[in-house]
Structures are given as C-alpha cells and as structure tokens.
Amino acid sequence: MSMLSVKDLTAGYGQVRVLNGISFEVAQNEFVGILGHNGMGKTTLLRTLMGYIRATGGTVELEGQAITRLSTHARSRAGMGIVPQGREIFPGLSVRDNLRMGMAARKVDEAAEIAQILQEFPRLERLLDRTGGALSGGEQQLLALARCLCAAPRLVLLDEPTEGIQPSIIEEIVETLHALRKKRDLTVVLVEQNLDFIAELADRVLIIQKGEFTNTLAPSQLADVEMVGEFVGFGAG
Ligand SMILES: Nc1ncnc2c1ncn2[C@@H]1O[C@H](COP(=O)(O)OP(=O)(O)OP(=O)(O)O)[C@@H](O)[C@H]1O
Numbered sequence: 570m571s572m573l574s575v576k577d578l579t580a581g582y583g584q585v586r587v588l589n590g591i592s593f594e595v596a597q598n599e600f601v602g603i604l605g606h607n608g609m610g611k612t613t614l615l616r617t618l619m620g621y622i623r624a625t626g627g628t629v630e631l632e633g634q635a636i637t638r639l640s641t642h643a644r645s646r647a648g649m650g651i652v653p654q655g656r657e658i659f660p661g662l663s664v665r666d667n668l669r670m671g672m673a674a675r676k677v678d679e680a681a682e683i684a685q686i687l688q689e690f691p692r693l694e695r696l697l698d699r700t701g702g703a704l705s706g707g708e709q710q711l712l713a714l715a716r717c718l719c720a721a722p723r724l725v726l727l728d729e730p731t732e733g734i735q736p737s738i739i740e741e742i743v744e745t746l747h748a749l750r751k752k753r754d755l756t757v758v759l760v761e762q763n764l765d766f767i768a769e770l771a772d773r774v775l776i777i778q779k780g781e782f783t784n785t786l787a788p789s790q791l792a793d794v795e796m797v798g799e800f801v802g803f804g805a806g
Pocket of ligand 1: 605
C-alpha cells in the first residue's frame with residue numbers, strides 16, 4: 570500500500586484553478602522531490618494535501634485512508650505533517666515552547682519527547698531557552714522540522730526548506746533528514762528549488778508545470794543543467 574495516493578487533484582483560489590489534475594503515489598519511506606518554476610503550484614499542492622486549501626476535485630489517500638474531506642487537524646492525527654514555506658515558527662516563544670506547541674495535540678511525556686528530539690537535533694540543545702525569533706534562518710528551519718516531528722507524523726511535506734539558508738546548515742538539514750528517514754521510517758514530499766539539495770535527498774523528482782506533473786527525473790539527471798533548464802527553466806541559475 571502507498572503511503573500517499575493522489576488522484577486527479579484540482580484546487581485553486583476562488584475561480585482561479587491552480588492544480589489541474591495532479592496524480593502521484595509515494596511509497597512508504599520514499600523521498601519524492603517536486604521541482605518547478607515559481608508560481609507553478611508547488612506550495613498550493615502541499616497546502617491542499619494538508620487540508621488548508623479545499624480540493625475542488627480528486628482524491629487523497631493516506632495509507633489507504635480517504636482524507637480528501639478531512640480537516641488539517643484530522644490529517645495531522647492521521648499521520649501527515651507540514652513544514653511550511655517561511656517556516657512559521659513562533660518567534661516570541663522559546664525553542665522549548667515551540668517544541669511543546671508541536672506536541673499539544675498528543676498526550677505525551679514532554680520531557681522524554683524533547684530529549685528524543687534533541688538527540689535528533691543536537692544543535693537545538695543550547696538554544697532551548699532562546700526565543701525562536703532570535704535564531705538564524707537555518708536554526709529556525711531545524712526548529713520548524715523538529716516541531717513538526719513532535720506531532721509524530723509518518724509523512725512530512727517540506728516546502729522549500731533551504732530558502733534563505735547558509736550552505737553549512739543546508740548540509741546539516743540533509744544529514745538530519747537522512748537520519749530521520751532511517752530512524753523514524755519517515756516518508757517525505759519535498760518542494761525545492763535547490764537542485765543539489767533535492768539530488769541528495771530525493772529518490773525521484775516530479776516536474777510540475779502549470780499545476781500538472783509533466784515529467785519524472787532521476788536525481789542523477791539534475792546534474793544535467795540543460796535537461797533541467799528545459800523542464801524548469803532555471804537550470805543555469
Ligand atoms: N492566496 C492566494 N490567492 C490567490 N492566488 C494565489 C494565492 N496563493 C497563490 N496564488 C497563485 O497561485 C499560483 C500558484 O502559487 P504557488 O504559491 O502554489 O506556486 P509555487 O509553485 O509554490 O511558487 P513559489 O515557489 O513562488 O511559492 C500563482 O499564480 C499564485 O499567484
């Protein structure tokens with residue numbers, strides 16, 4: 570059974586349709602990348618999968634369960650999590666309290682849960698009492714991912730995690746995701762513009778153009794700048 574199964578998904582804003590019939594499957598423990606120009610619908614797709622935007626047509630199944638009509642909270646309880654573009658941590662709360670907010674919907678031993686998260690995100694340990702807004706972009710991205718994991722998702726949707734982040738922390742995010750994949754048996758759908766990042770993490774890469782998937786690339790093909798440029802238009806950048 571697939572972890573995620575999406576069929577003919579359509580969605581948009583008011584009368585403007587942005588997703589024009591998206592279909593794809595993601596296997597358990599697979600990492601799938603999504604690549605496309607700005608404005609092609611990547612963020613809209615992740616937000617529709619998470620239930621922030623209502624699908625106007627099509628179906629979404631998580632581990633065989635129909636979730637197309639469920640609320641965002643219900644999807645979260647069913648095992649789906651999102652790390653949104655721009656990270657959206659709570660800037661006025663401490664790192665510890667940001668993590669606590671991530672667990673709010675579950676009955677867990679907070680201290681034990683935070684100890685586990687710190688093993689997976691050692692950089693956060695000395696930052697626990699700092700406010701989220703005082704962290705660097707890369708640290709905020711790690712915190713956003715850690716907070717998402719506090720809800721114990723099995724599928725994580727990542728929206729442009731490397732946006733505005735220094736290369737040294739980008740490499741740390743790659744390593745963290747590889748480790749989480751093994752340790753938590755995590756499945757990831759990853760929207761990215763950073764070709765190196767996506768090539769290091771994704772098992773396959775779906776190309777989105779005008780709200781539709783038009784091609785699938787192997788990660789090794791991302792090194793072929795001309796080929797990527799043909800599909801995505803920013804290969805040379
Ligand atoms: N809240 C909104 N209301 C109306 N139109 C929107 C809204 N959000 C996005 N759009 C439009 O929907 C289309 C797809 O946007 P979306 O953010 O999904 O693209 P994207 O591929 O994620 O691009 P980016 O990388 O710039 O975020 C764009 O034409 C955008 O202008």
